[in-house]
Amino acid sequence: MTPTGRRVRVGVTGYAHEVNALADPITLGHGLEASQLEGGLAASWEAGALLTRLHELGDVEIVELPMWEFGASGPLDGDDFRTVVAQVVAAIRVAGSLDGVVVLGHGAGSSTDDRDTDGTFLNAVRSVIGAEVPLVVVLDFHANMSAAMADACDVIVGYRTNPHVDIQDRLVEAAEHMHRMLDGERTCIAWCSLPMLLPQIAQLTAPDEPLGQVVHRGQVLAVGPIRNVSVFGGFSLGDTEHCGTSVVVTALRGDEPAAARVVGELCTQLWTLRGRYRMHATPLVSAVVEAGRASRGERTPVIMADVADNPGGGAPGNSTFVLDALLSAGVDGVVMGLHCDPDVVTEAFEAGIDGTIDIEFNHGSTRPLARPLRCRARVTALVQTVLVPTRGVYAGSTRHPGRSCALDLGGIAIGVSSHPVQCADDDTLRHVGLHPETARVVVVKSRGHFRAGFDHLFSPDQIIEVSAPGVATVELDTIAWQHLPRPAWPLDPIEQWEPTVIVHRGGTR
Ligand SMILES: [Zn+2]
DSSP states (O other), X not given: OOTTOSOEEEEEEEEEEEEOTTSOOBOGGGOEEGGGSTTTGGGOTTTHHHHHHHHHHSSEEEEEEEEEEEEEESOBOHHHHHHHHHHHHHHHHHHOOOSEEEEEEOSBOXXXXXXXXXXXXXXXXXXXHOTTSOEEEEEOTTOOOOHHHHHHOSEEEXXXXXXXXXXXXXXXXXXXXXHHHHTTOOEEEEEEEOSBOOOGGGOOOSTTSHHHHHHHHHHHXXXXXXXXXXXXXXXXXXXXXXXXXXXXXXXXXXXXXHHHHHHHHHHHHHHHGGGGSOOOOEEHHHHHHHHHHHHTTSSOOEEEEEGGGOGGGTOOSOOXXXXXXXXXXXXXXXXXXXXXXXXXXXXXXXXXXXXXXEEEETTTOOOTTSOOEEEEEEEEEEEOSOBOOOSSTTTTOOBOOOSEEEEEOSSEEEEEESSOOOOOSHHHHHTTTOOGXXXXXXXXXXXXXXXXXXXXXXXXXXXXXXXXXXTTOSOGGGSOOSSSOSSOBTTSOOOOOOOOOEEEOOSOO
């Protein structure tokens, strides 16, 4: 695997956090350090495919370093983020000489005092491994690119799908880049961030979607010296200076002009398509009218996405706006979930199966986005196991809704969990004994990943993205942003824009 013929040592670490600036700050206790789990990184869904491919490609010793995952949530406490960095740096020092490092990241992190934690993390790794050791990073499709991130890395691999159904493929690809770099390949990185802030519903990558067309064009151009083309939708809810749609190209060292041309072409295409992005969801009132029609058999069943309360976007999964509207309108034949309310789950466990209870969702809350809602409910299921979905983005991974229950509210069957979990597949509803396949109306707290986990039950024309208040809102013009780059379309009018491509020589200088 190396010219010297000796066994190579590759470190694998990670820092993955998608920060929603509107959500409450978190601490280290909210994170998960995957190398400490049973079986370590090799057994994990998050890293296993990378390690397997590295082993297939050569005689390689994997050095498992700390790999921190924080999911989607508010910013991490500043001191706790420094602890994460210090821990990883110390582990690399203890590991001794490494021939390469793969970082499994996300690319949309921030802390309470650092709005580019991904750049900070990658540069900390770079500074301890030295300039000559290859550094490959994998990022989420919703990464917000920064110059510090590009400067630290030799290869940047972004997911190419949204919903993210290619995560395992990108892990395999990262291993192959690392293999070539260990064989002596050297790279450059060209990138450009557009003054364009797309709400999450505008970022689908199906072939008929505008962003899907750009991703596809990028893969056509990813030939010869162009080693990787990554188009990032960005995550505007992070509210940092680095938010925005971007294109990042990794090419062979010496082919910087070709890399820059690809970046320029794709950025121009992204900009030119801006009249076609879907910028707003369906108003709640209109969505409930459609749900009523579906309920009465006047149209096909519908799946309503409560996009603004998506735990996958940092929301708590506890808003009652959609539930309240459906109850008030008398819509029945509804299956919905998962609503996060540990107190309600506790009451359901105390009442037992078939028990009838008077509950109040968000009991005692004064938060405008977590309004209390009183209901009479019959307990239909009590569950204490973990969830392993079989379809969609999370297929094969382990999810942790905690103690959960299903409640019959009279016409509306709702799954309630103790921890916020995005309902990205029908397995999540079945986990609590619900039957989405027979419902006239299904409501999910998910923004887009549900599309890959319900595609066998609902076609795209049966999907309604609902505009209700929430932390993960797609209505970007309703929030007083503090740090977003301005001017940026569509918040500000921009008549003319030309891409300015930045080229980095790759981490190995
Ligand atoms: Zn994402």
